[in-house]
Amino acid sequence: MSDDIAALLDTVAATAPEIRVGLSGRRSYGDTENPSGERQLAADEYADGMLETRLLALDAVGSYASEERESVITSDAGGDYHVACDPLDGSSNLKSNNTMGTIVGVYDEPLPAGGRSLVASAFVLFGPITTMVTAHEGTVTEYVIEDGDRRVVTEDLTVPEDPVVYGFGGRVPDWPDDFADYAADIERELKLRYGGAMIGDVNQVLTYGGVFAYPALDSAPDGKLRLLFEGNPIAHIVETAGGRSSDGSKSLLDVPAEGIHQRVPVHLGNTALVERLEAALA
Numbered sequence: 001m002s003d004d005i006a007a008l009l010d011t012v013a014a015t016a017p018e019i020r021v022g023l024s025g026r027r028s029y030g031d032t033e034n035p036s037g038e039r040q041l042a043a044d045e046y047a048d049g050m051l052e053t054r055l056l057a058l059d060a061v062g063s064y065a066s067e068e069r070e071s072v073i074t075s076d077a078g079g080d081y082h083v084a085c086d087p088l089d090g091s092s093n094l095k096s097n098n099t100m101g102t103i104v105g106v107y108d109e110p111l112p113a114g115g116r117s118l119v120a121s122a123f124v125l126f127g128p129i130t131t132m133v134t135a136h137e138g139t140v141t142e143y144v145i146e147d148g149d150r151r152v153v154t155e156d157l158t159v160p161e162d163p164v165v166y167g168f169g170g171r172v173p174d175w176p177d178d179f180a181d182y183a184a185d186i187e188r189e190l191k192l193r194y195g196g197a198m199i200g201d202v203n204q205v206l207t208y209g210g211v212f213a214y215p216a217l218d219s220a221p222d223g224k225l226r227l228l229f230e231g232n233p234i235a236h237i238v239e240t241a242g243g244r245s246s247d248g249s250k251s252l253l254d255v256p257a258e259g260i261h262q263r264v265p266v267h268l269g270n271t272a273l274v275e276r277l278e279a280a281l282a
């Protein structure tokens, strides 16, 4: 792992306990919306401000973009890496005290950039314990974060061969027929694990095997999730762990990036299940 990437991931890990401890007093919605039109919690802005300041302070970081702000912030240092961040993925779970966390994509091209230019991806998961999963240099590693330090608990993490769980976003009546037919099959075969925060649900897939999707909807043909901040980094992690991702027909990492808040249908998990989905949508 290069020193620059290690320092960047260390910074995300070191910030996690401070984000977590600051959540309880920031459960209220402000009167602002993020660029995707979603109401912002005080916690969203708190996490975003801390991550922006600390990541842009690194010489290796040339710019910072976030789900919570309209445009990319460029660093004076002119570093080689461009960070796309979902500072608090699943923050709407704060009200019900369920999982959430931070997603970071480290691109080596200015943003918006396609997923093939990801050098490293990571998510921090605020569960009963705080963990971090990273993809870098062809391998996925899981850490426990203690006092802001990363401690390796799983090396070369791979998606288990035999799928057990699934989680699908949206509402059944809003699913296009071909996805609804696929979902009906999966629901008979696997156990439902859907918690409203992508990283919590994806961590179930990484742990037990299965499939997660927030598909194209009749009401939203591009789905809900953002390519740069959610789709690409998580696809990078799942594909590096031996799974597959898809926008319905191709890897998310091959979806051309046209805008920093661009949405994309997201399907990812065991290769066989995602291939079955692509056949169903073909």
Ligand code: P6P
Pocket: 089, 090, 091, 092, 169, 170, 196, 197, 198, 199, 214, 224, 225
């Ligand atoms: P819904 C969280 O807001 C998020 O962006 C993802 O983490 C999650 O998978 C999805 O939206 C949940 O959306 O419509 O189920 O509330």
